[in-house]
Amino acid sequence: MGHGGGGALSSELVEHVFLPSFRDEALARLGDSAVLDLAGLGGDRLAFTTDSFVVRPLFFPGGSIGELAVNGTVNDLAMSGARPLFLSTAFILEEGTDVTVVGAVAERVGAAAERAGVRVVTGDTKVVESGHGDGIYVNTAGIGLVPDGVDVRPDRAAPGDVVIVSGEIGVHGIAIMSVREGLEFGTALESDCQPLNGLVDAILGVTRDVHVLRDPTRGGVAASLNEIARAARVGIELDERALPIPDVVANACAFLGLDPLQVANEGKLLAFVPPAHAEAVLAAMRAHPAGLGASVIGRCVADHPGLVAATTGFGASRVVDLPLGEQLPRIC
Amino acid sequence: MGHGGGGALSSELVEHVFLPSFRDEALARLGDSAVLDLAGLGGDRLAFTTDSFVVRPLFFPGGSIGELAVNGTVNDLAMSGARPLFLSTAFILEEGTDVTVVGAVAERVGAAAERAGVRVVTGDTKVVESGHGDGIYVNTAGIGLVPDGVDVRPDRAAPGDVVIVSGEIGVHGIAIMSVREGLEFGTALESDCQPLNGLVDAILGVTRDVHVLRDPTRGGVAASLNEIARAARVGIELDERALPIPDVVANACAFLGLDPLQVANEGKLLAFVPPAHAEAVLAAMRAHPAGLGASVIGRCVADHPGLVAATTGFGASRVVDLPLGEQLPRIC
Numbered sequence: 001m002g003h004g005g006g007g008a009l010s011s012e013l014v015e016h017v018f019l020p021s022f023r024d025e026a027l028a029r030l031g032d033s034a035v036l037d038l039a040g041l042g043g044d045r046l047a048f049t050t051d052s053f054v055v056r057p058l059f060f061p062g063g064s065i066g067e068l069a070v071n072g073t074v075n076d077l078a079m080s081g082a083r084p085l086f087l088s089t090a091f092i093l094e095e096g097t098d099v100t101v102v103g104a105v106a107e108r109v110g111a112a113a114e115r116a117g118v119r120v121v122t123g124d125t126k127v128v129e130s131g132h133g134d135g136i137y138v139n140t141a142g143i144g145l146v147p148d149g150v151d152v153r154p155d156r157a158a159p160g161d162v163v164i165v166s167g168e169i170g171v172h173g174i175a176i177m178s179v180r181e182g183l184e185f186g187t188a189l190e191s192d193c194q195p196l197n198g199l200v201d202a203i204l205g206v207t208r209d210v211h212v213l214r215d216p217t218r219g220g221v222a223a224s225l226n227e228i229a230r231a232a233r234v235g236i237e238l239d240e241r242a243l244p245i246p247d248v249v250a251n252a253c254a255f256l257g258l259d260p261l262q263v264a265n266e267g268k269l270l271a272f273v274p275p276a277h278a279e280a281v282l283a284a285m286r287a288h289p290a291g292l293g294a295s296v297i298g299r300c301v302a303d304h305p306g307l308v309a310a311t312t313g314f315g316a317s318r319v320v321d322l323p324l325g326e327q328l329p330r331i332c
Numbered sequence: 333m334g335h336g337g338g339g340a341l342s343s344e345l346v347e348h349v350f351l352p353s354f355r356d357e358a359l360a361r362l363g364d365s366a367v368l369d370l371a372g373l374g375g376d377r378l379a380f381t382t383d384s385f386v387v388r389p390l391f392f393p394g395g396s397i398g399e400l401a402v403n404g405t406v407n408d409l410a411m412s413g414a415r416p417l418f419l420s421t422a423f424i425l426e427e428g429t430d431v432t433v434v435g436a437v438a439e440r441v442g443a444a445a446e447r448a449g450v451r452v453v454t455g456d457t458k459v460v461e462s463g464h465g466d467g468i469y470v471n472t473a474g475i476g477l478v479p480d481g482v483d484v485r486p487d488r489a490a491p492g493d494v495v496i497v498s499g500e501i502g503v504h505g506i507a508i509m510s511v512r513e514g515l516e517f518g519t520a521l522e523s524d525c526q527p528l529n530g531l532v533d534a535i536l537g538v539t540r541d542v543h544v545l546r547d548p549t550r551g552g553v554a555a556s557l558n559e560i561a562r563a564a565r566v567g568i569e570l571d572e573r574a575l576p577i578p579d580v581v582a583n584a585c586a587f588l589g590l591d592p593l594q595v596a597n598e599g600k601l602l603a604f605v606p607p608a609h610a611e612a613v614l615a616a617m618r619a620h621p622a623g624l625g626a627s628v629i630g631r632c633v634a635d636h637p638g639l640v641a642a643t644t645g646f647g648a649s650r651v652v653d654l655p656l657g658e659q660l661p662r663i664c
Contacts, residue, residue, distance in 0.1 A: 002657020006550025006596075009657045011559075031485050032408035032546065033381035035478055038370070046378075049365035050420035050473055051456045076364040088382035088473050092424070124383045128662065134464040141382055141420050141473030146367055153363050214364065218338025227343075264338075325334025325341045330460065 001095050004127025013125060017103045021110035022120040034121035036086060043145040047082030049073060050141040056330045058105065058135055060179050062190030065138055066108025068266060068332055071195045073142035074116045078197040079213045079269065081152035081204065082144030087113060089140050090124040094133030105136055116195035149208045156211040157232035161300035162278035164271045166199060166285055167293035169221055170249035173263035176331045189248055194267035199290040203271060206284045212272035217332060219323050222261040224270055225308045226322040238298040238310040238320065262323045264331050272300060333427050336459030345457060349435045353442035354452040366453035368418060375477040379414030381405055382473040388662045390437060390467055392511050394522030397470055398440025400598060400664055403527045405474035406448045410529040411545045411601065413484035413536065414476030419445060421472050422456040426465030437468055448527035481540045488543040489564035493632035494610035496603045498531060498617055499625035501553055502581040505595035508663045521580055526599035531622040535603060538616045544604035549664060551655050554593040556602055557640045558654040570630040570642040570652065594655045596663050604632060
């Protein structure tokens with residue numbers, strides 16, 4: 001408990017665990033806030049977002065709560081068309097958590113921030129009693145700048161837009177489930193957790209006239225598409241045969257009674273692009289390491305506004321619902 | 333658990349509990365990030381800060397976790413000389429927490445934000461299983477703009493600076509302890525939790541040449557002064573008789589074996605001001621509702637750099653140490 005009290009033990013934790021992992025001069029100043037100069041960074045519009053991460057277990061194949069916390073917030077900024085710049089991190093530690101585990105997570109945070117090209121500039125640590133936490137919870141907030149001329153938001157989806165997904169879906173949720181529940185699905189599955197800001201740069205390099213970007217995390221592709229359909233009052237038609245679902249995910253979902261469309265992703269995005277630009281955007285995505293498996297999965301229509309429909313392999317049509325609650329608790 | 337899954341139950345929580353409390357158009361757009369126009373707001377330098385709040389109990393005399401979460405982050409921004417503008421809020425809810433309690437906290441957040449003149453523009457909710465949280469944890473991050481010419485930071489303290497405190501100290505920590513432990517100290521004590529950005533405006537209205545501002549929260553006045561003495565490599569001399577410690581706090585501290593200098597405050601600030609401006613700054617503080625009890629408590633010296641010394645009522649001198657660990661767990 002002493003490490004959260006704002007005294008000498010807190011200072012030690014900051015100096016020996018967090019500062020070496022994050023290596024940032026604004027953070028090292030240890031003011032109440034980081035002060036950051038925006039002049040010359042381009043753009044007057046700020047993007048601002050936050051997410052808490054409570055994933056269990058803390059480390060999993062392909063990542064940890066540290067990578068999730070950085071990439072989750074970096075990707076939320078990128079989905080607004082922003083260039084991510086600065087992150088805050090706030091740790092809630094459960095009393096008794098091994099300080100080497102805290103250090104390992106902090107190192108993952110630092111490495112992920114470096115990979116994504118963002119700076120961790122401010123932070124906080126609290127400690128709660130044993131039985132009131134679960135090892136480590138991490139919150140990140142992030143700031144980015146939206147380049148002039150970019151206007152990407154859910155309610156800009158328009159009939160005719162081509163819906164592109166950047167790669168295979170359902171991987172993160174199934175990877176977490178397999179390690180947590182000790183399930184074996186034949187092939188080892190790693191989370192797809194990765195930063196998407198580079199891929200968004202590649203897309204916006206083709207055209208700034210991209211209508212919507214969204215990373216289908218909790219609730220999966222189904223939740224993201226339903227939110228977009230409702231926000232823009234458009235219909236969305238999916239071609240079920242075109243969905244890139246790896247066999248291991250399809251098999252695990254069949255076994256667990258899950259819909260792959262509702263399983264979380266942590267390194268994929270959906271792009272809604274006017275048809276004139278769709279081919280060029282798809283090519284640019286496929287040329288980027290985070291978009292190698294990009295494909296067209298559907299289209300925006302004027303019919304059935306607010307509704308997502310999928311055409312099955314047999315030519316029938318079904319409604320893709322917003323999942324009700326939690327299929328897979330604490331996967332991010 | 334379903335309310336944290338990113339599906340229909342999550343949407344309901346956002347639409348019926350959070351949006352009505354925060355009433356913000358950027359938040360209501362429900363994008364992955366809030367997009368905020370900075371043009372014309374004045375200043376190129378951004379202040380950015382974060383804090384998690386784990387106070388127990390959630391509601392206490394003079395406030396709640398909601399006011400703490402807003403004012404804590406507003407005050408951290410103000411202590412950098414910034415004008416606070418935007419907040420994020422992220423809730424970690426423990427499964428089984430009454431939704432009316434969540435709603436009541438959200439309302440307190442909304443009201444506190446309105447009082448402080450800041451907008452809640454983006455947010456997140458996660459749910460953890462019973463036994464892995466404690467009702468509600470709240471994280472806020474905040475963004476402000478630093479006016480041109482303002483440069484307030486711990487390492488600017490300089491020998492000669494007059495140290496001013498804005499009012500009575502030790503009140504928040506003792507108020508929380510009294511309600512949590514069911515202690516009676518003769519008088520009902522309310523937390524001093526309040527926003528300090530208005531008071532900082534009043535101070536900077538006198539002169540922009542203020543060296544340090546700090547709100548002595550966790551670890552109290554002792555921790556803040558030690559951090560400043562170390563950051564600026566100056567000595568600080570306190571006049572113990574000048575410390576504004578209310579009788580009820582002094583008595584409670586004597587009873588509990590605490591040093592009032594180490595008890596948390598949530599609505600007070602320390603200002604380090606060059607002597608030429610000290611009198612005018614003190615007068616401006618006393619003319620502001622949040623600074624009515626402002627007084628001079630000490631001075632910066634070139635002697636004993638990094639050390640805080642207090643002259644006692646008997647003329648002796650003692651070292652005021654950085655508290656080691658946690659005196660009063662979870663008071664914010």
